[in-house]
Amino acid sequence: MPATFNTVETFPVPPATLATVQQEQALRVKAGCISSTIDQTDPKKFVLTTTWNVIGENGD
Amino acid sequence: VIGSLLPALVGGCAAFTGYPSNYQNTAAVISADEPYLNAGVRTIGDNPDDTARNGFTRQQYRDAVVFRRLEVIDLNYYDFESKLTGQYNALDVGADLVVLILNGLGATTGAAATKAALAAASAGVVGAKNVVNTDLFYQKTLPALVAQMRASRLTVLATIVKGLQTPVSSYTLNEALLDVSNYYVAGTLPGAIAQVTTQAGAQAAKASADVAFTRDSVFLQSIGQRTSLETQVSNLTNAQALSVYKAMQQYVSTRSATVQTLLKTADPNNLAATNGASAKSLLKYWVALDTPDSTLASHWATAIKAATAAN
Numbered sequence: 254m255p256a257t258f259n260t261v262e263t264f265p266v267p268p269a270t271l272a273t274v275q276q277e278q279a280l281r282v283k284a285g286c287i288s289s290t291i292d293q294t295d296p297k298k299f300v301l302t303t304t305w306n307v308i309g310e311n312g313d
Numbered sequence: 314v315i316g317s318l319l320p321a322l323v324g325g326c327a328a329f330t331g332y333p334s335n336y337q338n339t340a341a342v343i344s345a346d347e348p349y350l351n352a353g354v355r356t357i358g359d360n361p362d363d364t365a366r367n368g369f370t371r372q373q374y375r376d377a378v379v380f381r382r383l384e385v386i387d388l389n390y391y392d393f394e395s396k397l398t399g400q401y402n403a404l405d406v407g408a409d410l411v412v413l414i415l416n417g418l419g420a421t422t423g424a425a426a427t428k429a430a431l432a433a434a435s436a437g438v439v440g441a442k443n444v445v446n447t448d449l450f451y452q453k454t455l456p457a458l459v460a461q462m463r464a465s466r467l468t469v470l471a472t473i474v475k476g477l478q479t480p481v482s483s484y485t486l487n488e489a490l491l492d493v494s495n496y497y498v499a500g501t502l503p504g505a506i507a508q509v510t511t512q513a514g515a516q517a518a519k520a521s522a523d524v525a526f527t528r529d530s531v532f533l534q535s536i537g538q539r540t541s542l543e544t545q546v547s548n549l550t551n552a553q554a555l556s557v558y559k560a561m562q563q564y565v566s567t568r569s570a571t572v573q574t575l576l577k578t579a580d581p582n583n584l585a586a587t588n589g590a591s592a593k594s595l596l597k598y599w600v601a602l603d604t605p606d607s608t609l610a611s612h613w614a615t616a617i618k619a620a621t622a623a624n
Contacts, residue, residue, distance in 0.1 A: 258523070258524065258578045258579065259523045259524070260524045260526065260575065260602060261523050261524070261525045261526070262525075262526045262528050262602075263525070263526070263527045263528065264528045265527070265528075265529075268529075273533050273536070276536050277528075277533075277536065280536065280539060280540055280543060280601050281601055281602075283543055283547075284597040284598060284600070284601035284602075285597050285598070305598060306594075307579060307581065308579055308580040308582075308584055308585065308591045308594050308595055309582055309584040309588070309591055
């Protein structure tokens with residue numbers, strides 16, 4: 254069973270904007286995450302949830 | 314295959330065991346239980362006429378069938394367990410079995426680290442076969458499997474006992490016999506291996522914890538710096554990444570508790586300390602998610618520069 258973990262990052266608005274959080278999301282993709290999602294449902298914050306591999310647990 | 318090995322393992326054993334002699338004549342007991350072991354019990358149990366059951370009600374007959382079968386299973390189980398754990402001279406067969414078990418676990422467990430550990434243990438047993446090293450099998454693997462068998466048997470037994478406290482209409486003889494079969498399986502090595510494997514999978518899934526951060530403006534403003542660091546780490550060879558990680562490892566304790574949790578969660582077995590590819594992966598996680606204050610940025614620069622110059 255692949256082992257993963259999530260990082261859940263809360264970006265209060267302000268100072269965060271959708272554009273800045275998207276930049277953060279792009280960096281996580283570049284850094285090797287499995288997936289990354291921005292939750293925009295709360296106007297006071299963005300929540301960036303990113304799933305990562307646990308190192309060595311997935312044949313890496 | 315395991316089943317074919319078990320007779321060899323439990324047969325031809327030494328006289329010495331860790332168990333006292335059974336206090337009862339097991340053959341006689343099993344013989345007395347014989348009427349409750351045959352395939353006709355279901356038909357007899359369903360018969361509306363109590364005379365078909367020598368006056369037993371359906372519930373009384375259900376209980377009698379279940380307890381007699383449990384008794385036979387227990388007698389055979391304790392005999393099996395005593396032979397399994399009480400003998401100390403069956404190295405060859407024991408080693409074969411443990412290799413089989415370890416390989417089986419390695420094949421069915423998703424975690425690469427676990428696979429590696431099991432494979433190493435398996436290789437160790439193969440290598441030890443000619444130097445009379447029974448430690449792994451008798452002191453580690455087998456007691457764990459016996460403990461699992463005992464625990465699983467108790468779990469199934471609790472289900473059976475609970476069922477027997479209810480009317481035969483809600484816990485039928487057929488249902489009870491199914492649980493009795495489960496009770497038997499719980500006391501087998503393959504059953505224990507399956508249970509241990511399931512638990513290993515659950516432990517791997519347990520790693521799916523969340524690491525939570527609340528980001529501030531300082532973190533947001535460092536996006537350019539973190540992106541640059543990520544690019545530099547991506548360009549490292551695995552050997553260079555290993556050097557950088559070794560240089561940076563000493564600063565982990567200076568980072569926030571959340572970052573430390575992140576690094577530990579990402580690399581629970583500290584593979585980054587010895588494996589270049591793992592080091593590179595972990596460094597990429599780290600630089601993307603940790604604010605590089607001026608001190609840390611300096612450490613990153615120094616470590617990357619030293620690694621790229623040396624390798």
